[in-house]
Amino acid sequence: MIALKGITKTFTVNKGAVTALDDVSLTIEKGEIFGIIGRSGAGKSTLIRMINLLERPTSGQVEIEGQDVTKLDKRGLSKLRHRIGMIFQHYNLLKTATVEENVAIPLRLEGLDKRIIRERVDKYLDIVGLTDHRKHYPEQLSGGQKQRVAIARALAHEPDILLSDEATSALDPETTESILDLLLDINRELGLTIFLITHEMEVIERICDRVAVIEAGRIIEEGDVLDVFSDPQHATTRKFLKTNLDVPKEVVEELSTHGTLVNLSFIGHQSEQAVLAQLTKRYGLLPNIIGGGIKKLKGGLVGNLLVHLDGDEGQTDQAVRFLEASGVKVKEVTNHASVLGKLG
Structure with a gap:
């Protein structure tokens, strides 16, 4: 469904060139949960922003269902982004809006009928388990509840693809587990393709079908999670899989x-x-x-x-x-x- 082909991204910093992504090629199949894991600065965030073209590649192609989306005009790009939901580490909720208003705002901006907006808000607040909190403001919610609002908002456009940019990094372990359970349910029940980035191996273990390890802008290892965990080929992957054994x-x-x-x-x-x-x-x-x-x-x-x-x-x-x-x-x-x- 998603194919990244020879993606390179170079930024100009202090009149010098910095390569954030270096000839990255990946294929994400329809309906799977694909994880990218890497340290801070490895290129994860730049990579995920290629999918909806929040960042454009310096070279290479981004294909969704066989279409090179880098060639879309402004209208085509807007339609593409409605098919791609995105959730972030820090929720990005409007503090002065209630839970239901936060979910409804992007739908109103799109100009949808009030009845459709109401139906979608009801549907997705129910899916994320926040129907009883619809009149609350973000400051009245826990971190996990805020992330559930963000997920409901991302789903309200009824996308085909959900991008998760370190969505559990700011959460405690118990809340992280509940959010991962929710993402699994969404993947199974709605058939969404989920593409996530993380620095936490526990996230990959819990919900991903396949994983790629990124280092210095390059994919150094890729495969089914079971295969990578049982026989990691690269030293960086083995560090992520550290078992914490203290053998004198x-x-x-x-x-x-x-x-x-x-x-x-x-x-x-x-x-x-x-x-x-x-x-x-x-x-x-x-x-x-x-x-x-x-x-x-x-x-x-x-x-x-x-x-x-x-x-x-x-x-x-x-x-x-x-x-x-x-x-x-x-x-x-x-x-x-x-x-x-x-x-x-």
């Missing part, structure tokens, strides 16, 4: 003197199987879990464990072949530095 260097060095340290990745139902227990029964090997855990993603379960396999070389080789045959990805860790690389 002395312990790792001691374990490395006998047996083998391995990093195991489980996907889906494999995370529920007792494959490690089979290693002792089948091969007389003693697996010792040093650390790790299992995460529930939108697409299923993924587990990552650092395991010490205490046995001779023959036993270990057999055990590794068994694990791989069971669908477990096995990477040998030979020293402390590589352990940190796998975990961080």
